[in-house]
Amino acid sequence: MxxxxxxxxxxxxxxxxxxxxxxxxxxxxxTEQLRAAERAGSRGEVARSGLAVAEAHRRLGQVGDADxxxxxxxxxxxxxxxxxxxxxxxxxxxxxxxxxxxxxxxWRLLGLAAEFGERGGDIVVRGYSLAGMAExxxxxxxxxAVGALHEQLLAEARKRGEAxxxxxxxxxxxxxxxxxxxxxxxxxxxxxxAEIAGRADDRRGHAWALRGLADIVSVxxxxxxxxxxxLAEAEVTCREMNLSSxxxxxxxxxxxxxxxxxxxxxxRDVYTQALAEFRAMSEPRGEALSRLGLAKSxxxxxxxxxxxAAELADLxxxxxxxxxxxxxxxxxxxxxxxxxxxxxxxxxxIVPDADxxxxxxxxxxxxxxxxxxxxxxxxxxxxxxxxxxxxxxADTGTPTTALAGTEVRR
Numbered sequence: 001m002x003x004x005x006x007x008x009x010x011x012x013x014x015x016x017x018x019x020x021x022x023x024x025x026x027x028x029x030x031t032e033q034l035r036a037a038e039r040a041g042s043r044g045e046v047a048r049s050g051l052a053v054a055e056a057h058r059r060l061g062q063v064g065d066a067d068x069x070x071x072x073x074x075x076x077x078x079x080x081x082x083x084x085x086x087x088x089x090x091x092x093x094x095x096x097x098x099x100x101x102x103x104x105x106x107w108r109l110l111g112l113a114a115e116f117g118e119r120g121g122d123i124v125v126r127g128y129s130l131a132g133m134a135e136x137x138x139x140x141x142x143x144x145a146v147g148a149l150h151e152q153l154l155a156e157a158r159k160r161g162e163a164x165x166x167x168x169x170x171x172x173x174x175x176x177x178x179x180x181x182x183x184x185x186x187x188x189x190x191x192x193x194a195e196i197a198g199r200a201d202d203r204r205g206h207a208w209a210l211r212g213l214a215d216i217v218s219v220x221x222x223x224x225x226x227x228x229x230x231l232a233e234a235e236v237t238c239r240e241m242n243l244s245s246x247x248x249x250x251x252x253x254x255x256x257x258x259x260x261x262x263x264x265x266x267x268r269d270v271y272t273q274a275l276a277e278f279r280a281m282s283e284p285r286g287e288a289l290s291r292l293g294l295a296k297s298x299x300x301x302x303x304x305x306x307x308x309a310a311e312l313a314d315l316x317x318x319x320x321x322x323x324x325x326x327x328x329x330x331x332x333x334x335x336x337x338x339x340x341x342x343x344x345x346x347x348x349x350i351v352p353d354a355d356x357x358x359x360x361x362x363x364x365x366x367x368x369x370x371x372x373x374x375x376x377x378x379x380x381x382x383x384x385x386x387x388x389x390x391x392x393x394a395d396t397g398t399p400t401t402a403l404a405g406t407e408v409r410r
Contacts (some may be wrong), residue, residue: 061281084120
């Protein structure tokens with residue numbers, strides 16, 4: 001049995017906020033409490049309210065504000081001597097790094113968050129951080145490296161009856177099955193995730209599950225109208241909760257559905273909309289995937305083939321730089337589709353469409369765990385980069401780009 005979904009990232013005086021609170025409301029409440037805590041000189045409460053502010057900014061696509069907020073939360077937690085709060089701030093920073101496409105940095109911060117969560121005795125932030133590492137690997141297409149960790153986290157979430165974490169794990173594993181062609185298994189897992197999220201009143205998780213179901217309905221059954229109906233239902237939640245990133249990915253999936261149905265002009269318009277949304281929130285992965293869909297739609301509408309070839313070549317370089325193995329294979333398939341490269345060049349390509357989350361394969365990730373014993377201290381902190389220098393940069397407010405070295409949900 002699963003209880004109601006809750007949001008452990010809303011802490012201190014903000015625990016009355018729910019997982020379904022509008023992000024605009026979360027930001028307003030968090031900012032108000034943050035100012036009150038600063039006036040009172042309560043560094044611990046500054047850290048906790050600052051975390052909610054950071055997460056609201058991140059989910060609203062306000063990258064710069066989110067970056068400043070998680071670092072401020074970390075510094076306040078360090079000053080308060082609160083190791084668990086430091087872990088939560090690092091988790092937020094690592095999640096933001098993944099959202100921005102800075103995957104090596106995401107691995108470093110999430111690994112540190114898991115370690116600090118263990119030290120601070122907070123099993124929730126440790127679990128969230130391990131889940132973040134698993135999701136980072138999955139998004140990059142490194143399924144073999146993180147598949148076992150996904151399954152382990154799902155089993156533990158089921159055992160504890162944690163609805164939100166169970167939904168996340170189900171959706172992640174479902175996406176791996178979908179991307180490797182196991183559509184029936186993927187559909188069943190997305191369906192279970194939607195059912196659990198619905199019973200637990202986890203509207204965000206439910207919206208992502210509907211998006212996954214729409215994808216399978218479109219690619220497996222060719223039922224564009226049903227898929228569009230599912231996406232329309234999810235969009236209502238995205239708009240009501242101000243889920244900017246989820247809404248943009250919803251629109252990109254709408255473009256995918258229309259494209260598969262041969263409705264190229266409609267797909268072009270929706271991809272154009274999604275592209276603008278991703279650019280507005282500085283989300284390189286979504287931007288690249290929208291560019292890919294737009295290029296393919298324009299090609300079918302008679303766009304110059306040389307221009308299409310140039311766009312796809314540029315996208316291949318962008319995705320290689322970001323470290324999105326699966327998406328790079330999608331570009332190779334598009335090149336083959338339009339006769340730009342030989343079919344033999346893409347013989348290893350797999351079925352598109354990588355999951356956005358929230359919600360694997362780049363360099364610097366050699367320490368990714370296949371599975372982690374979550375009952376004992378972490379031994380799987382990624383080794384790329386120095387933890388000490390990463391934390392020092394957070395302490396001094398160094399920009400994320402400097403932390404990452406290169407710049408390209410939960």
